[in-house]
Amino acid sequence: MSNTDFAVPLATVRIRRSPETADFLGLDSLLTDDERMIRDNIRAFVPEQLLPHVCEWFERDALDPGIVPELGTLGGLGMHLQGYACAGAGAVAYGVTCLKLEAGDSGLRSLASVQGSLAMFAIWRYGSEEQKQEWLPRMAAGEAIGCFGLTEPDAGSDPAAMRTCARRGGDDWVLNGTKMWITNGSIAEVAVVWARTDDGIRGFVVSSDMPGFDAQDLHGKLSLRASVTSELILDDCRLPGSAMPPEAAGLSAPLSWLNEARYGIAWGAMGAARACYEAVLDYGLSRRAFGKPIAAFQLTQAKLGSMVVELSRGQLLAFHLGRLRERGAVRPEQISLGKLANVDAALAVARDARTILGANGITLEYPVMRHANNLESVLTYEGTAEIHALAVGRAVTGIPAYR
Numbered sequence: 118m119s120n121t122d123f124a125v126p127l128a129t130v131r132i133r134r135s136p137e138t139a140d141f142l143g144l145d146s147l148l149t150d151d152e153r154m155i156r157d158n159i160r161a162f163v164p165e166q167l168l169p170h171v172c173e174w175f176e177r178d179a180l181d182p183g184i185v186p187e188l189g190t191l192g193g194l195g196m197h198l199q200g201y202a203c204a205g206a207g208a209v210a211y212g213v214t215c216l217k218l219e220a221g222d223s224g225l226r227s228l229a230s231v232q233g234s235l236a237m238f239a240i241w242r243y244g245s246e247e248q249k250q251e252w253l254p255r256m257a258a259g260e261a262i263g264c265f266g267l268t269e270p271d272a273g274s275d276p277a278a279m280r281t282c283a284r285r286g287g288d289d290w291v292l293n294g295t296k297m298w299i300t301n302g303s304i305a306e307v308a309v310v311w312a313r314t315d316d317g318i319r320g321f322v323v324s325s326d327m328p329g330f331d332a333q334d335l336h337g338k339l340s341l342r343a344s345v346t347s348e349l350i351l352d353d354c355r356l357p358g359s360a361m362p363p364e365a366a367g368l369s370a371p372l373s374w375l376n377e378a379r380y381g382i383a384w385g386a387m388g389a390a391r392a393c394y395e396a397v398l399d400y401g402l403s404r405r406a407f408g409k410p411i412a413a414f415q416l417t418q419a420k421l422g423s424m425v426v427e428l429s430r431g432q433l434l435a436f437h438l439g440r441l442r443e444r445g446a447v448r449p450e451q452i453s454l455g456k457l458a459n460v461d462a463a464l465a466v467a468r469d470a471r472t473i474l475g476a477n478g479i480t481l482e483y484p485v486m487r488h489a490n491n492l493e494s495v496l497t498y499e500g501t502a503e504i505h506a507l508a509v510g511r512a513v514t515g516i517p518a519y520r
């Protein structure tokens with residue numbers, strides 16, 4: 118008996134692909150008309166502005182910042198902030214935007230997250246009126262890019278171990294130190310950096326044209342390649358006294374802003390997962406083996422079924438966090454849970470999706486391995502999976518096991 122003896126006659130395999138299978142539970146109906154409009158506004162941006170270039174950028178380990186103003190025009194930068202030319206959208210609208218951007222590439226969502234949730238949010242929340250007027254409208258329009266420098270070569274999960282210091286030089290501040298793994302670093306006009314002072318850790322708004330400020334790109338990444346990741350070098354970087362927003366004191370400030378970005382990741386990771394799922398659903402229905410589509414095999418359907426489960430759970434979770442957030446009722450450990458669970462889920466979807474593609478799965482022709490590789494960074498940045506598990510652990514036990 119040959120393999121083809123097991124083949125199902127063509128006529129017996131009826132292919133009927135649901136048009137909205139990535140939204141298996143019909144979660145779209147939970148969105149308001151405004152949220153749907155914002156989502157649709159951004160939806161065309163990814164296929165038109167990103168997808169034609171992303172493979173080349175991924176190969177070159179680069180991103181063309183020319184894409185940023187277009188994203189600004191669509192209101193996609195700092196969209197959840199009020200005033201200063203920001204869109205003032207709600208948390209769910211911001212979340213669905215992150216999902217759409219990351220369905221294109223995690224690098225694009227990272228750019229928007231760092232810009233809106235870290236750099237702009239820091240200035241919006243703690244900056245002086247002068248800093249807000251100077252930076253926020255231009256950043257919202259994508260005319261100025263921002264970055265956020267907390268991590269150092271020897272201080273990542275434990276930012277309290279940072280060495281970068283700021284000392285007084287007359288009325289000025291003089292900063293020395295190195296920040297590592299900084300998204301948008303070399304393309305940023307403004308950096309929000311953290312440094313140790315005699316008064317504890319403080320934030321500084323640093324214009325990148327200040328003498329003593331330099332940014333060098335990090336290369337050799339195997340993940341998040343369509344994204345700029347840099348080292349920031351502060352070498353006697355002299356800043357006016359006004360560069361330090363008075364309220365940006367202690368680590369609680371940057372850690373609370375990271376919650377902003379982590380919330381976006383809970384949504385964004387679902388975008389990467391959806392892109393993987395949709396790519397392999399189409400592939401599975403058209404690729405044939407043993408006389409029938411590979412999507413007709415039970416093992417393939419089990420994988421597709423578990424992807425639908427992960428996607429449905431993850432999107433529901435993100436949606437719930439968004440509504441909690443809109444009521445001002447979300448707790449940091451709930452956002453930790455969202456980031457932890459949804460990045461894990463997205464990685465599981467990407468891993469299964471890659472197997473369905475067979476050898477094609479290891480190429481850039483399909484988006485799956487690009488997303489899978491990107492998600493390894495997403496797993497680590499904005500708090501590693503381990504640290505978020507420990508944040509949940511602390512919430513349920515009252516014991517901070519990460520110290």
Ligand SMILES: Cc1cc2nc3c(=O)[nH]c(=O)nc-3n(C[C@H](O)[C@H](O)[C@H](O)COP(=O)(O)OP(=O)(O)OC[C@H]3O[C@@H](n4cnc5c(N)ncnc54)[C@H](O)[C@@H]3O)c2cc1C
Nearest residue numbers: 265266267268273274298299300341494498499501503519
């Ligand atoms: C692509 C990319 C972009 C980034 N962008 C930015 C940015 O824009 N700005 C910025 O400031 N940073 C950025 N980061 C840095 C990122 O936030 C850090 O990498 C992250 O916080 C982890 O720090 P680390 O790499 O030093 O790992 P480490 O802190 O050295 O951790 C290494 C391992 O030890 C584990 N570990 C550490 N402490 C504990 C503990 N107490 N209990 C259990 N396990 C523990 C970690 O979970 C991890 O598995 C970026 C990173 C990447 C990869």
